[in-house]
Amino acid sequence: MLFRRFTSPEERFWTWFSANAPKLAAAPMGSPIWTRRITKVLKRYDQQLAWEIDASKKSPLDFVISADGSRQVAPAVERLVAAAPPIPGWRFVAFRQRSVEDVLLEVGGIQLDPRSLLFSAELSPRGTLALKFWVNGINDLSR
Numbered sequence: 001m002l003f004r005r006f007t008s009p010e011e012r013f014w015t016w017f018s019a020n021a022p023k024l025a026a027a028p029m030g031s032p033i034w035t036r037r038i039t040k041v042l043k044r045y046d047q048q049l050a051w052e053i054d055a056s057k058k059s060p061l062d063f064v065i066s067a068d069g070s071r072q073v074a075p076a077v078e079r080l081v082a083a084a085p086p087i088p089g090w091r092f093v094a095f096r097q098r099s100v101e102d103v104l105l106e107v108g109g110i111q112l113d114p115r116s117l118l119f120s121a122e123l124s125p126r127g128t129l130a131l132k133f134w135v136n137g138i139n140d141l142s143r
Contacts, residue, residue, distance in 0.1 A: 010083035013045045017063075021087050029055050045080060048073045052096070060091040067095065110138065 007015070017024075020037070027034050042049050048070055054062035065081055067073040074095075081094040104111050116136035123129055 008083070009045050010080050013041060013080060014083060014085055016041050018085060018087055021090060024053075025061060025089055029053065046073060046076045049076060049080075054093075060089050062091050062093050064093045064096055110135075 024034055024038070038051060042051055042065070048068065050066045050068040052064045052066070054064060065077050067077045077094050081092050084092040104113060106112070112135060118134040120132045121129055122132075
């Protein structure tokens with residue numbers, strides 16, 4: 001008698017990904033063939049999930065799985081990423097990460113880099129929120 005091993009949806013996804021990881025890493029980023037394949041396999045796991053590969057650094061490549069803003073789908077993202085096996089050259093990330101890398105804010109003719117800002121927030125007895133900002137390099141309020 002043959003016994004069939006039932007696998008979880010997470011295991012099925014990662015089995016496919018593991019088998020294809022070397023080809024994915026070697027493919028040009030944005031390759032339409034791989035984009036369609038990854039999307040198809042991920043949608044079998046959950047129709048609402050989104051993904052991206054962050055190739056901004058050589059290794060490891062970040063494979064980001066996102067709920068695309070849906071709180072209802074967030075547990076599926078967490079389950080899938082938690083089940084990820086170690087695959088050399090890859091890192092698996094739940095949810096898109098915020099980045100302030102190339103963001104500059106201009107206020108009153110002064111350019112502010114978010115990485116140089118500190119702030120505190122205080123709730124007043126009337127329920128209003130007071131924000132205090134400390135900006136590196138700015139000492140004069142008249143600037």
